[in-house]
Amino acid sequence: SYVLTQPPSVSVAPGQTARITCGGNNIGSKSVHWYQQKPGQAPVLVVYDDSDRPSGIPERFSGSNSGNTATLTISRVEAGDEADYYCQVWDSSSDHPAVFGGGTKLTVL
Amino acid sequence: EVQLVQSGAEVKKPGESLKISCKGSGYSFTSYWIGWVRQMPGKGLEWMGIIYPGDSDTRYSPSFQGQVTISADKSISTAYLQWSSLKASDTAMYYCARQVRTAVAGTEAFDIWGQGTMVTVSS
Numbered sequence: 001s002y003v004l005t006q007p008p009s010v011s012v013a014p015g016q017t018a019r020i021t022c023g024g025n026n027i028g029s030k031s032v033h034w035y036q037q038k039p040g041q042a043p044v045l046v047v048y049d050d051s052d053r054p055s056g057i058p059e060r061f062s063g064s065n066s067g068n069t070a071t072l073t074i075s076r077v078e079a080g081d082e083a084d085y086y087c088q089v090w091d092s093s094s095d096h097p098a099v100f101g102g103g104t105k106l107t108v109l
Numbered sequence: 110e111v112q113l114v115q116s117g118a119e120v121k122k123p124g125e126s127l128k129i130s131c132k133g134s135g136y137s138f139t140s141y142w143i144g145w146v147r148q149m150p151g152k153g154l155e156w157m158g159i160i161y162p163g164d165s166d167t168r169y170s171p172s173f174q175g176q177v178t179i180s181a182d183k184s185i186s187t188a189y190l191q192w193s194s195l196k197a198s199d200t201a202m203y204y205c206a207r208q209v210r211t212a213v214a215g216t217e218a219f220d221i222w223g224q225g226t227m228v229t230v231s232s
Contacts, residue, residue: 030216031211031214031216033211033216033218033219035154035219037154042204042222042223042224042225043154043204043206043219043222044222045218045219045220048211048218048220049211049212049213049214049216049218050214052211052213054220084153086153086154088154088218088219089216090216090217090218092216092217095170095171096156096170096171096172097156097168097217098144098156098159098170098217098219099156100153100154100155100156101153102153103153103154
């Protein structure tokens with residue numbers, strides 16, 4: 001099945017920009033969704049279809065996808081953004097269509 | 110308000126059976142697939158399978174096929190995940206999530222999640 005690779009951790013100072021990557025073979029041809037999971041909470045969809053935001057998600061969250069890498073960008077990072085972030089794609093041709101990346105722990109210094 | 114509410118935490122012994130639930134409200138329960146996702150302690154998200162409550166069409170990840178059973182009762186807007194014989198390795202948080210087809214790309218994402226059900230299997 002399709003494999004998504006994320007860095008285990010990313011650190012950023014408050015007010016700076018965090019970039020979390022998600023690697024996959026020709027991932028640019030797929031649509032990527034991103035989830036935020038704070039400690040002890042369920043995941044929350046923060047970006048879908050590479051770069052769209054559900055209602056209620058701040059504009060500080062954005063995404064891009066090209067080639068073999070998709071990126072979640074969080075601008076003007078706040079302490080409350082500290083969480084695990086997961087990318088996900090849907091591979092309809094597979095018997096395991098929903099694939100999640102391994103997750104990235106964002107630490108706000 | 111659209112929400113999924115899951116049943117409470119469970120503590121079981123190896124070999125016991127278990128059925129946990131996920132009740133939807135605030136939307137047409139029969140019109141959206143419901144997925145189940147496992148999260149083992151300190152680990153990432155794993156997709157287990159999905160069910161369409163409208164006709165109970167069910168798909169499983171090969172990793173979970175034969176290990177669990179996914180079902181639904183549309184009359185009470187509830188999906189279920191069950192085990193016939195639990196193992197210690199089934200200890201995990203289990204989430205249900207509503208699957209939606211995205212408007213632009215037409216792919217599938219999980220837009221609403223339950224609060225999770227912690228299952229602990231220990232002798």
